[in-house]
Amino acid sequence: xxxxxxxxxxxxxxxxxxxxxxxxxxxxxxxxxxxxxxxxxxxxxxxxxxxxxxxxxxxxxxxxxxxxxxxxxxxxxxxxxxxxxxxxxxxxxxxxxxxxxxxxxxxxxxxxxxxxxxxxxxxxxxxxxxxxxxxxxxxx
Numbered sequence: 001x002x003x004x005x006x007x008x009x010x011x012x013x014x015x016x017x018x019x020x021x022x023x024x025x026x027x028x029x030x031x032x033x034x035x036x037x038x039x040x041x042x043x044x045x046x047x048x049x050x051x052x053x054x055x056x057x058x059x060x061x062x063x064x065x066x067x068x069x070x071x072x073x074x075x076x077x078x079x080x081x082x083x084x085x086x087x088x089x090x091x092x093x094x095x096x097x098x099x100x101x102x103x104x105x106x107x108x109x110x111x112x113x114x115x116x117x118x119x120x121x122x123x124x125x126x127x128x129x130x131x132x133x134x135x136x137x138x139x140x
Contacts, residue, residue, distance in 0.1 A: 009079030075102020110135035
């Protein structure tokens with residue numbers, strides 16, 4: 001069972017719905033997924049310095065634990081935390097599978113990805129073979 005870190009924003013209804021859809025697809029594929037939304041720091045005040053440090057360290061721990069990082073990318077608009085996680089994954093030699101749900105992309109994000117796929121392509125993506133693909137849409 002491959003270990004996957006799922007990087008994604010989850011700050012509005014659209015982002016949450018997309019995240020939940022991707023979580024279902026990855027679970028159906030039998031992958032062991034760490035989703036930061038589902039793994040909050042407990043017994044610590046959200047927004048406190050302690051929460052900030054513990055959340056940061058936990059996310060780093062699970063990126064290191066993962067074999068693959070899957071990122072949900074809403075185009076050139078994207079969550080800065082998600083972009084950081086994707087960059088860290090690239091820097092630590094983790095293959096990044098980038099799911100494009102927006103209409104454009106920042107070159108730093110898509111060029112750092114091992115594969116650039118759509119949400120529909122995720123359904124049939126082979127996580128055993130990890131085929132690579134380039135981004136072909138509008139870029140900024």
